Amino acid sequence: MGAAPQITPSERVADFRRTFARAEAEVGKVIVGHYDVVRKTLTALFAGGHVLIEGVPGLGKTLMCKTASDALGLSFKRIQFTPDLMPSDIVGTQVLTEADGRREFHFKPGPIFAHVVLGDEINRATPKTQSAVLEAMEERQVTVFGSTYPLDPPFMVLATQNPIELEGTYPLPEAQMDRFLFKVVMGSPKPEELREILNRTTGATMHTAQSIFPPTSAPSEIELLKALVREVMVAEPLERYVIGIIGACTPNGPGAIPEVSQYLRFGPSPRGAQALMLCAKVNALLDGRVSVSYEDVADAVLPALRHRLLRNFQAEAENVTTDSILDQATRRLKKPRA
């Protein structure tokens, strides 16, 4: 699957922007506000990543994920994570079936087999169950009883977690956190947004999102757009800038600022740099450009890196957030000259 040779590059870029804008508009029909969360979710989809959405209950996290998949015309499955959820409940299992007098094991796919999988309250499941999603997220395949089953592209996991109800939860291990391209934080709606929410949800008219793609061609269309993202060019100074950001956030690293060394135990992994670059590329395309700028990278720093920094005890006790550390690090980092 590659770029269509018939259309010009400028048309492809324009098509990407149009598609993205239409998807945003469709989600916006249902979800009031949260423009940044919606944009980052769609960005992660076109970048080929997964999103961890954090917010208190009732903000519309689940609805937003469902609406996004509806707008893109992709299949959607929801898994409510509970402490007694088993891995087989997610990836599927072998069941014994009888046909023509013969008994055979057949693989019954779990809910992970969908384009968009919503893992609701993912931190309520045990680590064993959480780990069942790891292979699917990274390898885009699942292995059950020695048999590997690929997942249809595009595959995206949207997970939600509640930051306040920590009783009886199992915080995601760092290995799993690192597999999310973005972590977006959903804040409370503004008063005017809340009024609009009331109008939409308590009135007689129910708002729904329509798919922007024809029902069958949505996955292939999205894959074409994902390929376009990978074609966006990056200058060598920009690459050094991304590397500099990663270095600045690594404790006791060569370019680490004092706050990083003081408050962090571990910095971002190379996956963080990949996430930065992919998000920057999508940002460039959304701006109509085919090359990444410093602004594109800066816009991606918080969602791409905030969940990859591991704070130490002092930072937790002093309530120093990773966002503030990242803000300090990027502000002090000089943009490299060519």
Added chain:
Amino acid sequence: MTPAVINPVEQIVAARRRLKWIAVVRAGLALFAPALTALVLAAALGPIGTATWERMGFVLAPARLGALRLVLLAAGVVALAGCALLAWRAYREADDFLDAAGRVDDAVDGHQEIVTLASLVDLATPQAQRAERTPLFPLLWQRAVEYLERFDSKRAFAFEVRRPLRRSLPIVAAMVLVLAAVALALVRPPTAEQLQARKLRAAAQQLADSPSPANKELASKILAAADAMENPKLPPQEKLERLAEAMRELQKQQQGSSPQQSARNATGSGSGNGKGNSGKGSGQANGQGNGQGQGAGNGQGKSQGQNEQNPKGPKSDQQIVELRNDISKAQAQIETGAGANKNASKPGQGEKGNALKPGKNPNEKGPSPQPDAMAQGKIPRPDTSAKGQMPKGGANSGKNQKGGHGDTHLGEFPVAENFQRFYKPGEGAPIEIRDARYVVFRLPTEVVSASGGKIVLDTNRPTASVPYANVPLKAERLDATPQERQLVPPRYRDLIH
């Protein structure tokens, strides 16, 4: 006519060329002003020294002036070399295709599209050597062309002179301040010889302004004498010869204008140039020679000048008289200096004739303090015979003479005050305690300790009335409430029960 096709790479190359020269100019100008300042100061050091001397009365020794000029020249040359080095380095550093692209990008606000294009076409970068241009590259090229359509490197990158010069101003100011401090540290009050040379120089300057060739000749001689006086490397004899030449020239000129005057002048100044003896002669003999020779000459000359020329009032004659006096004084200065140097150089060779001799009468004249015969023969001394020939000289006895400065413009010479000295031990009347200026007390060298002490018990000191023991205090309960509450991170919650 079709518009010229813009090649972004060529535009970036042109911008790089311009940026290189801008970098050269900027780097060069950073040290050019200090270099120029150092060289200008080195060139102007002579006039500055002259102005310091003329306006403030301080003099910078020629040797130090030369050293300072050398330092300034060296600083200027070093700054110029640094200038060239910085310019060369700036040229090398600015010779960067990607950097030039970045500057162009900033100028056109290209959101790093120009840089991206440059990094993909510049074969010096590893990214370009990978040579994997995506299908989007033509679009990037097209957008770069659109950006560069309105780009003019000459307008975007103008030669800037003011800022580098302004940046170098502190260096220039520091240089001037350091030079001023060094000059202040090196300047000295002028010596008597230098002062005299200055007077001679001023007189020569006045003579040189006159149209007469004789005056010009005289001025050149006087200038040569003044130069010789200020030259510390010349021996005193040579300085004296130069002064004698000037004096001869002066006499020649005077003879030409007034034969009578010249005749008298000849008797006055002829003996003043005579050489002295070895300096080991007795003080009495030296005093005689001195009084007769120099005192007579100067006294007559001056009286003539005043008596004959003042009534007429010609300024040149007055000048000549003053000039002659100045030359004479200069000779005296040199001779005094030479004598002092001689004395200083031979401190332990038994020249007892130069020291003050103790006598029985404190008012009795001792041997002359003059160091040698040469100096005494030339310096006017208020001796008996000399005093008799001075215009205003009275019959002062050496004992009660109070001294005086005299009016040197009128040919008078300072008269030395009768010297005083203190008694030596055992000399004169017995000293009483009221005559003493200081009293010296002598402390006993050793203190004899008393051995008759006795031990006295202190019965009045306080004593404990309650029995006590070294037992630990009773532990008190800590019933204070904590002052603050701290949040416990979730990961440690399970550890707290």
